[in-house]
Amino acid sequence: MTGKTLAEKILTEKSGRDARAGDIIVAKVDLAFVQDTTGPLTVREFKNAGFEKLANPARTYLFLDHAAPSPNRQLSNDQVLLRQFAQETSAQISDVGNGVCHQIVAERIARPGDVIVGADSHTVSAGALGAFATGMGSTDVAVAMALGKTWFKVPETIKVILRGEMPRGVFAKDFILYLIGLIGAEGATYKALEFGGEVVKSMSISERLTIANMAIEAGAKIGIFPSDEKTRDYLIEQGRESDFREISPDSDAAYEKVLMINASGLVPMVAKPHRVDNVARIDEAKGIKVDEVFLGTCTNGRIEDLGVAARILKGKRCHPHTRLIIAPASRQVLGQAIRLGYVETFLEAGALILPPGCGACLGLHQGVLGDGEICLSTANRNFKGRMGNPEAFIYLASPATAALSAIKGEISDPREVL
Amino acid sequence: MTLGRAFKFGDDISTDLIAPGRLAHLRSNLPELAKHVLEDADPSFAQRVRPGDFIVASRNFGLGSSREHAPLIIKMSGVGAVIAKSFARIFFRNAINIGLPLLVADTDEIDDGDELEVNFKDGLIEDITKGRTITTSPIPDFMLGILNEGGLLPYLRKFGDFKLEEHK
Numbered sequence: 176m177t178g179k180t181l182a183e184k185i186l187t188e189k190s191g192r193d194a195r196a197g198d199i200i201v202a203k204v205d206l207a208f209v210q211d212t213t214g215p216l217t218v219r220e221f222k223n224a225g226f227e228k229l230a231n232p233a234r235t236y237l238f239l240d241h242a243a244p245s246p247n248r249q250l251s252n253d254q255v256l257l258r259q260f261a262q263e264t265s266a267q268i269s270d271v272g273n274g275v276c277h278q279i280v281a282e283r284i285a286r287p288g289d290v291i292v293g294a295d296s297h298t299v300s301a302g303a304l305g306a307f308a309t310g311m312g313s314t315d316v317a318v319a320m321a322l323g324k325t326w327f328k329v330p331e332t333i334k335v336i337l338r339g340e341m342p343r344g345v346f347a348k349d350f351i352l353y354l355i356g357l358i359g360a361e362g363a364t365y366k367a368l369e370f371g372g373e374v375v376k377s378m379s380i381s382e383r384l385t386i387a388n389m390a391i392e393a394g395a396k397i398g399i400f401p402s403d404e405k406t407r408d409y410l411i412e413q414g415r416e417s418d419f420r421e422i423s424p425d426s427d428a429a430y431e432k433v434l435m436i437n438a439s440g441l442v443p444m445v446a447k448p449h450r451v452d453n454v455a456r457i458d459e460a461k462g463i464k465v466d467e468v469f470l471g472t473c474t475n476g477r478i479e480d481l482g483v484a485a486r487i488l489k490g491k492r493c494h495p496h497t498r499l500i501i502a503p504a505s506r507q508v509l510g511q512a513i514r515l516g517y518v519e520t521f522l523e524a525g526a527l528i529l530p531p532g533c534g535a536c537l538g539l540h541q542g543v544l545g546d547g548e549i550c551l552s553t554a555n556r557n558f559k560g561r562m563g564n565p566e567a568f569i570y571l572a573s574p575a576t577a578a579l580s581a582i583k584g585e586i587s588d589p590r591e592v593l
Numbered sequence: 594m595t596l597g598r599a600f601k602f603g604d605d606i607s608t609d610l611i612a613p614g615r616l617a618h619l620r621s622n623l624p625e626l627a628k629h630v631l632e633d634a635d636p637s638f639a640q641r642v643r644p645g646d647f648i649v650a651s652r653n654f655g656l657g658s659s660r661e662h663a664p665l666i667i668k669m670s671g672v673g674a675v676i677a678k679s680f681a682r683i684f685f686r687n688a689i690n691i692g693l694p695l696l697v698a699d700t701d702e703i704d705d706g707d708e709l710e711v712n713f714k715d716g717l718i719e720d721i722t723k724g725r726t727i728t729t730s731p732i733p734d735f736m737l738g739i740l741n742e743g744g745l746l747p748y749l750r751k752f753g754d755f756k757l758e759e760h761k
Contacts, residue, residue: 199733199735199757200757201755201757212614212617212620212660213659213660213661215620215621216620216621216661216662216665220746223746224746224749224750225750241617242617247618248618249618249619249621249622250617250618252621253620253621256621293659294659294661295658295659296657296658296659296683298659310659310683311659311683311686311687312659312660312661312683312686312687312690312691313661314661314687314690314691314744314745314746315686315687315690315745318745318746318749322754324755325755326735326755326757328733360605360653360656361652361653361656361679361681364653364679364681364682365682394653394656394681394682396682450605537614537617537658538609538613538614538615539614539615539617539618543615556607556609556657558607558609558610558657559607559609559610559633560609560610560613560614560615560633561609561614563613563614563615564615565613565633
């Protein structure tokens with residue numbers, strides 16, 4: 176019998192049977208969560224099914240982050256419904272202003288080896304900490320909340336090994352955009368993406384979160400990293416060292432395929448409208464005028480992301496025709512950004528600071544684009560209509576590319592200044 | 594057996610095209626949201642679609658967000674099934690959970706407006722306009738078990754739990 180991938184290891188432990196790629200198993204769920212645009216349907220399905228109690232209230236979370244704070248009456252009423260449900264069931268609530276669900280899950284909740292299901296496709300983010308974390312619909316999560324378990328088909332795994340050294344001005348975002356361009360928007364559908372290699376070992380949890388977050392943009396069920404010293408350091412920083420455990424794949428695990436990528440050859444990348452896998456090297460997009468630059472989200476709204484942007488923006492002004500909108504991913508990130516002086520740098524550069532949350536990412540408030548407008552965003556999706564207007568155009572790139580592009584008013588190569 | 598017309602779409606129909614984020618405030622008012630189904634892909638679709646019609650698409654239908662409202666409003670519009678070359682994972686699972694039939698088939702030869710007859714039991718699509726029969730790939734047994742009950746909640750009401758061994 177061959178060894179196990181990370182997905183097989185975690186699902187073996189959580190199902191109590193030998194879980195191998197292709198098997199259908201029922202696994203214990205360590206964390207189930209919803210957010211404010213998927214949660215109301217979960218609550219209604221939970222009640223429709225006749226469920227009354229949560230299997231594990233301490234590890235059931237309702238996040239109010241997508242409309243934060245709510246821009247209209249209907250979404251406010253949805254949030255009222257979620258707050259009431261939390262009171263009735265003793266579920267945990269993270270209210271508006273705390274930040275994006277995936278960021279809070281990373282900071283406070285996820286543990287290596289956990290099975291995590293969230294009614295949000297970017298639940299995959301927690302794979303950065305070595306969790307089997309995947310997005311599901313409202314009904315699946317309602318059932319997981321009630322029963323404390325769910326079913327999975329154990330995924331085949333594509334191993335991605337990143338070797339060499341990341342060049343100056345090239346970031347985790349550029350790598351994951353490159354990978355999505357390479358394998359396509361359904362290159363990993365139904366599968367696990369498991370990351371490894373020397374570059375990954377030296378990557379911070381923030382960088383790993385950027386990569387795991389976008390695994391879904393290649394269709395993957397999970398995007399997962401082994402837990403290691405970087406994971407331990409992060410958990411210590413977050414005051415929860417006892418949540419650490421080491422988890423890594425067996426050396427003789429069976430992979431569907433192994434992709435070797437040489438980091439040294441990577442360059443800054445952009446995803447062009449209207450598909451995430453429509454990626455190009457920065458040279459091919461340089462000079463395109465941008466009306467809005469959006470820095471933030473579960474993909475790139477962490478302190479390291481704001482830090483690299485602040486370095487580029489320090490003492491500079493945004494282009495007069497370009498607005499820079501910044502949304503820290505969490506309250507913790509905003510606090511750090513204030514203490515480190517980044518917020519002052521942003522304000523002096525003419526940027527607009529949003530409260531922690533999803534901000535302009537999904538088009539329901541805080542930076543909806545006008546007809547024909549072009550946005551360069553650090554988010555994970557550029558689908559037609561994503562930022563509230565099907566007549567607008569979205570490019571995706573790293574925070575460094577975003578910051579320099581805001582100064583120049585056009586898509587720019589951050590290697591010019593880094 | 595269901596008879597209906599084909600509404601043809603291309604690759605990568607995202608959940609943002611089916612149920613846009615800008616309409617998130619209508620998600621607790623599904624009849625109203627359903628009036629906008631697929632609006633950003635085809636603004637006239639919601640008015641033209643009739644009960645029993647089919648959405649016929651190419652690759653990776655339903656990619657993107659986990660919003661279950663996307664398959665829900667397709668089902669509410671009366672669509673008999675979504676037929677595509679491939680589906681995104683979360684959309685596929687959501688559609689089964691809410692009882693919206695999906696069929697995986699080579700859709701290249703089906704054109705917009707073709708009259709189709711779908712035999713779910715045998716997994717066959719009859720393109721009456723073209724006089725062709727198209728075979729479909731079977732849905733995994735366990736998921737078919739959920740779909741046959743009309744979705745995940747009716748399934749759990751009947752069985753009380755996930756019954757893996759009954760669908761081997």
